[in-house]
Amino acid sequence: MSDPSPVTTLTDDDCWEMLHAQEFGRLAFHLADEVHLVPINYAVDADRRLVFRTAEGSKLLGLTMNADVAFEIDEFTEDEATSVVIRGRARQLEHHEEAETELLPLRPWVNTAKFNTIVIEVDEITGRRFGLTRPWLHMKPHED
Amino acid sequence: MSDPSPVTTLTDDDCWEMLHAQEFGRLAFHLADEVHLVPINYAVDADRRLVFRTAEGSKLLGLTMNADVAFEIDEFTEDEATSVVIRGRARQLEHHEEAETELLPLRPWVNTAKFNTIVIEVDEITGRRFGLTRPWLHMKPHED
Numbered sequence: 001m002s003d004p005s006p007v008t009t010l011t012d013d014d015c016w017e018m019l020h021a022q023e024f025g026r027l028a029f030h031l032a033d034e035v036h037l038v039p040i041n042y043a044v045d046a047d048r049r050l051v052f053r054t055a056e057g058s059k060l061l062g063l064t065m066n067a068d069v070a071f072e073i074d075e076f077t078e079d080e081a082t083s084v085v086i087r088g089r090a091r092q093l094e095h096h097e098e099a100e101t102e103l104l105p106l107r108p109w110v111n112t113a114k115f116n117t118i119v120i121e122v123d124e125i126t127g128r129r130f131g132l133t134r135p136w137l138h139m140k141p142h143e144d
Numbered sequence: 145m146s147d148p149s150p151v152t153t154l155t156d157d158d159c160w161e162m163l164h165a166q167e168f169g170r171l172a173f174h175l176a177d178e179v180h181l182v183p184i185n186y187a188v189d190a191d192r193r194l195v196f197r198t199a200e201g202s203k204l205l206g207l208t209m210n211a212d213v214a215f216e217i218d219e220f221t222e223d224e225a226t227s228v229v230i231r232g233r234a235r236q237l238e239h240h241e242e243a244e245t246e247l248l249p250l251r252p253w254v255n256t257a258k259f260n261t262i263v264i265e266v267d268e269i270t271g272r273r274f275g276l277t278r279p280w281l282h283m284k285p286h287e288d
Binding site: 029033034035037039068069070071076081087 | 182
């Protein structure tokens, strides 16, 4: 019997291609001694940093106290799941740095006049593809 | 002009319905002083705990040192994104507790003979739906 759940590793280039192709991911960050997780709309800039915007006063500004973050995107088909995970450091851009991000296809999800721009410097990128066997689908009684 | 990015809050029941309907999410957890993020295949048990399996020796066993976790699922349409985020505490089940999870539609992604079963006791559940305006799509030059 063949291995029902093979895992393959993506190359870094494959990971970046997927990061460029998508626009939503999930950011995990420290807030005091807790781990928090939020969906974000992001873009990749010319220096391969992830950029996103957040409403002023958002709890994401906990990033200014602990820059350590993880970020994930994924995609699914019937047969496989592909996930790219980044670990890195987040930093809020100063006003004079924000201009360079203005042309990125990026908006805060919450409509607000005031926002902060955060960049994530990527330290580590890992991509994996999982075969999905869903054996329980075959265990269901037929309905027809 | 109407608000281009309304956010609505889901009821707890809506959140649980979405948790029951899906099977993949992302788990954020502490590993030493870092935050880590992995995609997982999960199920919801009769006590509204999230259950997943992980290969023996996985770094997820860092959970035994710091049980504080966050977990997220989401879904997208052309016009809106819906995200459910849980905060809770993870615990590895003892062998005598594992039998009750055997009928859940749940398999470790990595095929392995030995796995551990983890449950997340949910402390907090938050669901939000975001309108997606993607203003940059309208800024693209027409191609026809």
